Amino acid sequence: MASPEEAQDLVYLVTGGCGFLGEHVVRMLLQQEPRLYELRVFDLHLSPWLEELKTGPVQVTAIQGDVTQAHEVAAAVAGAHVVIHTAGLVDVFGRASPETIHEVNVQGTQNVIEACVQNGTQFLVYTSSMEVVGPNTKGHHFYRGNEDTPYEAVHKHPYPRSKALAEKLVLEANGRKVCGGLPLVTCALRPTGIYGEGHQIMRDFYHQGLRLGGRLFRAIPASVEHGRVYVGNVAWMHVLVARELQQRAALIGGQVYFCYDQSPYRSYEDFNMEFLGPCGVRLVGTHPLLPYWMLLILALFNALLQWLLRPLLLYAPLLNPYTLAIANTTFTVSTNKAQRHFGYEPLFSWEESRTRTIRWIQAMESASVAQLSRS
Numbered sequence: 001m002a003s004p005e006e007a008q009d010l011v012y013l014v015t016g017g018c019g020f021l022g023e024h025v026v027r028m029l030l031q032q033e034p035r036l037y038e039l040r041v042f043d044l045h046l047s048p049w050l051e052e053l054k055t056g057p058v059q060v061t062a063i064q065g066d067v068t069q070a071h072e073v074a075a076a077v078a079g080a081h082v083v084i085h086t087a088g089l090v091d092v093f094g095r096a097s098p099e100t101i102h103e104v105n106v107q108g109t110q111n112v113i114e115a116c117v118q119n120g121t122q123f124l125v126y127t128s129s130m131e132v133v134g135p136n137t138k139g140h141h142f143y144r145g146n147e148d149t150p151y152e153a154v155h156k157h158p159y160p161r162s163k164a165l166a167e168k169l170v171l172e173a174n175g176r177k178v179c180g181g182l183p184l185v186t187c188a189l190r191p192t193g194i195y196g197e198g199h200q201i202m203r204d205f206y207h208q209g210l211r212l213g214g215r216l217f218r219a220i221p222a223s224v225e226h227g228r229v230y231v232g233n234v235a236w237m238h239v240l241v242a243r244e245l246q247q248r249a250a251l252i253g254g255q256v257y258f259c260y261d262q263s264p265y266r267s268y269e270d271f272n273m274e275f276l277g278p279c280g281v282r283l284v285g286t287h288p289l290l291p292y293w294m295l296l297i298l299a300l301f302n303a304l305l306q307w308l309l310r311p312l313l314l315y316a317p318l319l320n321p322y323t324l325a326i327a328n329t330t331f332t333v334s335t336n337k338a339q340r341h342f343g344y345e346p347l348f349s350w351e352e353s354r355t356r357t358i359r360w361i362q363a364m365e366s367a368s369v370a371q372l373s374r375s
């Protein structure tokens with residue numbers, strides 16, 4: 001809460017505030033931002049848990065809206081001091097069309113920028129992604145890289161392409177004059193693979209393991225490392241940079257920052273087992289059970305099946321040519337730019353992050369058992 005000398009006078013807007021990351025950002029702001037007067041939560045789909053937040057000292061305003069609709073965004077931004085823009089279509093599974101991904105992730109971001117300019121909102125934090133950099137589909141490893149590491153970013157897939165375009169728009173908007181003549185100050189945060197309470201892909205892996213008798217079958221070599229970051233630390237970085245952006249605009253404005261913490265470097269599957277293992281799932285095989293060429297044939301078959309079935313139903317499995325390529329290419333970051341520029345230190349240790357995630361999965365398991373016993 002605000003200390004007596006700190007006025008509670010700031011209005012924040014979080015777009016995508018009901019999503020996996022957005023919910024953690026909303027809750028972190030309520031816990032960690034002493035100057036918060038009003039918190040606006042803007043999302044296409046509002047969640048029931050928002051109601052419980054309305055009983056606190058901060059005014060929580062739920063706004064159902066679509067970032068692709070400029071007038072809805074402008075109405076939500078009007079009067080806000082800070083915008084944290086997390087809304088987006090996170091789709092590498094072919095669920096949405098390339099056009100829709102572009103419309104939401106790129107045009108939606110442009111709408112947020114223009115709304116800030118029109119309404120005199122000076123501070124904008126954008127949730128970008130590691131995928132703006134890579135891994136690319138050429139298999140080039142990005143090993144312990146940082147924000148300045150040269151790398152051949154290849155954006156053929158709609159999702160990374162949309163994130164790269166949106167990030168570029170945000171960074172180029174830094175310094176634009178907003179209504180009232182002050183400069184717009186923007187920055188972009190690039191989380192690696194986020195994990196933690198509410199992570200849908202982790203939920204999917206857990207349920208897949210349960211369906212297979214408590215087993216998952218290794219598809220990726222253990223040597224291929226993927227950097228991951230706990231959702232609570234990503235949320236904390238968003239809250240902290242939104243605060244420091246107001247004090248150190250010249251240093252932070254126009255910058256990108258990888259999101260990082262002490263989560264260990266592991267293959268995607270081995271990292272997931274840090275949480276699924278204690279919940280009764282085991283990963284079969286010390287090496288991939290199928291050779292890469294066979295996995296690629298399966299991935300291509302999935303892509304063909306998705307295309308054939310599209311007129312009838314949405315078939316969007318985890319394994320497709322893009323996810324196979326990404327999972328098989330090392331991408332780990334090692335940086336302290338956020339610490340150097342705005343004093344970021346992870347709020348949650350690896351042990352805390354792991355424990356919280358395990359407890360979430362266990363709670364999910366208990367809820368499933370309870371539901372089964374009622375049915």
Ligand SMILES: NC(=O)c1ccc[n+]([C@@H]2O[C@H](COP(=O)([O-])OP(=O)(O)OC[C@H]3O[C@@H](n4cnc5c(N)ncnc54)[C@H](O)[C@@H]3O)[C@@H](O)[C@H]2O)c1
Pocket residue numbers: 015016017018019020021022042043044045065066067068085086087088089090104108127128129130163190191192193194195
């Ligand atoms: N999950 C990750 O591993 C990861 C990693 C790096 C970056 N990111 C980025 O973080 C952000 C949040 O991702 P997430 O994993 O929480 O995804 P999510 O799908 O859980 O959350 C996205 C939210 O945006 C909302 N949304 C989607 N389209 C909208 C629209 N047209 N108008 C308004 N709201 C809309 C959704 O309803 C959802 O609540 C995204 O921008 C994503 O690119 C995610």
Ligand SMILES: CC(C)[C@@H](O)CC[C@@H](C)[C@H]1CC[C@H]2[C@@H]3[C@H](O)C=C4C[C@@H](O)CC[C@]4(C)[C@H]3CC[C@]12C
Pocket residue numbers: 090092128129130131192193194201219220226268269318319322323324326327
């Ligand atoms: C079926 C196997 C090959 C299995 O191991 C596939 C895993 C695959 C679903 C994930 C491997 C890497 C993930 C991506 C990575 O963590 C970073 C991302 C950036 C973020 O902005 C959105 C999510 C994602 C694209 C993430 C998606 C799942 C993977 C591809």
